[in-house]
Amino acid sequence: MSSPSSFADLYNFPAWSKDHFTLNSDGEVAVLNPLDPSAKPVSLYGIVEELHSRGIASPVLVRVEQFLKNSIDGLHSAFGQAIESAQYKNRYQGVFPIKVNQQSKVISNIVEMGRPYHYGLEAGSKPELVVALSQPLSSQALIVCNGVKDAEFVELAMMSNRVGFNTIIVIESPKELDTIIEVHKRTGMKPRLGVRIKLTHRIQGKWQESSGDRSTFGLNTLQLINIVDKLRAHDLLDCLVLQHSHLGSQIPDIIDVRYAVSEACRYFSVLKSEGVPLQYLDIGGGLGVDYSGDKMASETSINYTIPEYATNVVETIKYALDEAGISHPILVSESGRAIVARSSILITNVIEDTRYDADEKPVVSAEDHHLLRDLADVERYIEENRLQECLNDAQYYRDEMRALFRRGHIGIRETARGEEIYLYLMARIKRSAMTSENLQVLEQLDQNVDIYHCNFSLFQSLPDSWAIDQVHPVMPLQRLTEEPTRKAILADITCDSDGKLENFIQEDGLKFALPVHRLTEDPYYIGIFYVGAYQETLGDLHNLFGDTNVAVIRLTDDGFDLVHDTEGDTIAEVLSYVEYDHKDCLENFRATLDRAVSDKRINGAERRAFAGFYRECMNGYTYYEL
Numbered sequence: 001m002s003s004p005s006s007f008a009d010l011y012n013f014p015a016w017s018k019d020h021f022t023l024n025s026d027g028e029v030a031v032l033n034p035l036d037p038s039a040k041p042v043s044l045y046g047i048v049e050e051l052h053s054r055g056i057a058s059p060v061l062v063r064v065e066q067f068l069k070n071s072i073d074g075l076h077s078a079f080g081q082a083i084e085s086a087q088y089k090n091r092y093q094g095v096f097p098i099k100v101n102q103q104s105k106v107i108s109n110i111v112e113m114g115r116p117y118h119y120g121l122e123a124g125s126k127p128e129l130v131v132a133l134s135q136p137l138s139s140q141a142l143i144v145c146n147g148v149k150d151a152e153f154v155e156l157a158m159m160s161n162r163v164g165f166n167t168i169i170v171i172e173s174p175k176e177l178d179t180i181i182e183v184h185k186r187t188g189m190k191p192r193l194g195v196r197i198k199l200t201h202r203i204q205g206k207w208q209e210s211s212g213d214r215s216t217f218g219l220n221t222l223q224l225i226n227i228v229d230k231l232r233a234h235d236l237l238d239c240l241v242l243q244h245s246h247l248g249s250q251i252p253d254i255i256d257v258r259y260a261v262s263e264a265c266r267y268f269s270v271l272k273s274e275g276v277p278l279q280y281l282d283i284g285g286g287l288g289v290d291y292s293g294d295k296m297a298s299e300t301s302i303n304y305t306i307p308e309y310a311t312n313v314v315e316t317i318k319y320a321l322d323e324a325g326i327s328h329p330i331l332v333s334e335s336g337r338a339i340v341a342r343s344s345i346l347i348t349n350v351i352e353d354t355r356y357d358a359d360e361k362p363v364v365s366a367e368d369h370h371l372l373r374d375l376a377d378v379e380r381y382i383e384e385n386r387l388q389e390c391l392n393d394a395q396y397y398r399d400e401m402r403a404l405f406r407r408g409h410i411g412i413r414e415t416a417r418g419e420e421i422y423l424y425l426m427a428r429i430k431r432s433a434m435t436s437e438n439l440q441v442l443e444q445l446d447q448n449v450d451i452y453h454c455n456f457s458l459f460q461s462l463p464d465s466w467a468i469d470q471v472h473p474v475m476p477l478q479r480l481t482e483e484p485t486r487k488a489i490l491a492d493i494t495c496d497s498d499g500k501l502e503n504f505i506q507e508d509g510l511k512f513a514l515p516v517h518r519l520t521e522d523p524y525y526i527g528i529f530y531v532g533a534y535q536e537t538l539g540d541l542h543n544l545f546g547d548t549n550v551a552v553i554r555l556t557d558d559g560f561d562l563v564h565d566t567e568g569d570t571i572a573e574v575l576s577y578v579e580y581d582h583k584d585c586l587e588n589f590r591a592t593l594d595r596a597v598s599d600k601r602i603n604g605a606e607r608r609a610f611a612g613f614y615r616e617c618m619n620g621y622t623y624y625e626l
């Protein structure tokens with residue numbers, strides 16, 4: 001038998017779990033404290049069971065506080081070290097883009113953990129600016145305002161400077177400058193400004209379209225020069241203190257970072273020589289996450305570490321600006337994904353399975369239809385060199401039998417037995433193909449994997465998986481000392497055929513099906529990792545499944561503390577999002593009950609019980625409840 005860790009290896013676990021998860025001796029995935037490597041690992045399975053006992057049911061999103069702190073500390077120490085070793089003569093001062101995870105607890109944690117570093121926030125909209133201004137940021141911390149801005153947005157940003165925030169309005173388009181000038185003239189407040197430059201370098205990866213000439217944001221060279229001239233003409237050039245560019249998220253190849261940063265430096269030098277008093281060089285987001293742990297430039301991985309990213313950025317800027325004889329600016333980045341992705345894990349329970357093979361062969365008698373007997377007879381010649389023939393024959397007899405059923409020549413019970421025989425044959429053929437390593441046959445059977453029906457909504461909790469085929473590490477949380485003998489795709493509980501996961505990170509690359517254990521009476525939990533970035537806020541209410549329960553945990557010396565929990569949406573809440581009044585619903589249902597009483601279909605006691613039950617459902621969780 002393989003060693004326990006080898007079953008976790010199937011999921012490429014050692015590669016992507018580093019310093020954050022391990023496998024305990026019970027074969028369960030356990031959480032490590034990255035800030036205290038000597039601390040005892042805490043079983044995720046145990047965490048879920050404990051949460052259940054406290055009434056926090058799955059699906060549940062578990063956030064680990066120490067993971068967040070570790071990534072904030074890690075980013076700052078990477079830039080700190082890169083600055084020191086390159087002898088860069090200024091500092092790094094990052095901002096967290098609120099859009100990447102807007103949840104209030106996440107933002108307040110980030111602000112608190114980032115205070116020693118004067119970590120700021122990036123706001124891409126008015127509501128996000130409203131959030132930023134409600135936070136106890138350090139007075140040095142930046143608030144970088146990106147996105148399309150109306151006069152109200154601009155005025156709020158200018159006002160925030162008057163009360164002590166360090167807010168910078170990044171000009172995204174020529175029209176925006178007109179708005180800024182108008183607000184300045186009307187209110188007499190002076191803005192602090194940035195310019196967003198559209199770099200020509202195009203990155204590879206899923207966010208290719210946000211880079212290059214055709215990207216939707218930022219100023220081209222002509223627009224930039226016009227803006228500088230206009231600011232000068234309005235005596236506002238001294239307000240322009242920041243240069244910004246953003247290449248797109250999840251940049252797979254470090255070489256693209258180098259090219260883009262050197263292009264940004266060229267603009268920086270030119271603007272400085274035009275007399276623009278720039279103090280900050282903001283390189284945007286894009287720092288990727290190694291979802292698969294493969295350490296290569298691909299859609300699921302990146303070919304660099306955070307310290308390597310910081311070194312590349314700092315060195316490129318230093319050399320480019322030294323050559324141009326320009327003093328080093330404060331270096332800003334807007335990394336979102338790399339800060340929060342790892343800190344959340346979505347945990348779902350498998351409700352049931354649909355299998356495409358069978359253990360037992362139904363009995364066939366001489367009275368059965370000959371197609372059924374022919375089908376059953378295939379078992380007789382399942383042998384190494386006839387597997388393809390068996391597969392062909394089984395397929396043919398099954399399809400013929402279905403055709404007869406459609407035409408009414410064979411009954412439903414016989415057909416059902418035929419289907420079961422077919423599934424039994426598939427299991428037998430597969431076993432034989434595995435023993436004889438017949439890859440051709442195995443490949444054909446590979447599509448016949450199980451479906452594990454899991455308690456979550458892809459559209460609510462993993463929207464990027466649906467929209468842009470984002471792949472997250474996924475694996476069972478328990479029984480990893482036992483060989484997973486089944487393979488499955490994971491279906492969610494929405495009534496939508498797109499609501500499924502069928503692309504999984506494994507040790508030998510991305511695979512269509514996930515190795516899983518046969519279900520037993522005990523709950524079977526599956527963890528979906530690295531879901532802290534973008535997923536929580538892009539999610540929608542498909543089938544009216546709402547937010548899941550959330551548990552924020554702090555790892556302790558001998559387990560964990562539940563620091564905070566947020567109950568997932570109730571049915572009444574999601575109904576209100578789509579403009580239903582739950583009281584109206586209740587009233588309408590009661591009227592139906594009253595008619596049923598009048599029609600003598602139910603009695604008074606039943607009416608009371610039914611109305612109570614409806615109200616109870618209304619206040620319940622939107623997901624499958626055990």
Ligand SMILES: Cc1ncc(COP(=O)(O)O)c(C=O)c1O
Nearest residue numbers: 246249250285286334335336337
């Ligand atoms: C302007 C801007 N800054 C920062 C980010 C965050 O990028 P990432 O999550 O890749 O760090 C984004 C997201 O695409 C963005 O549009």
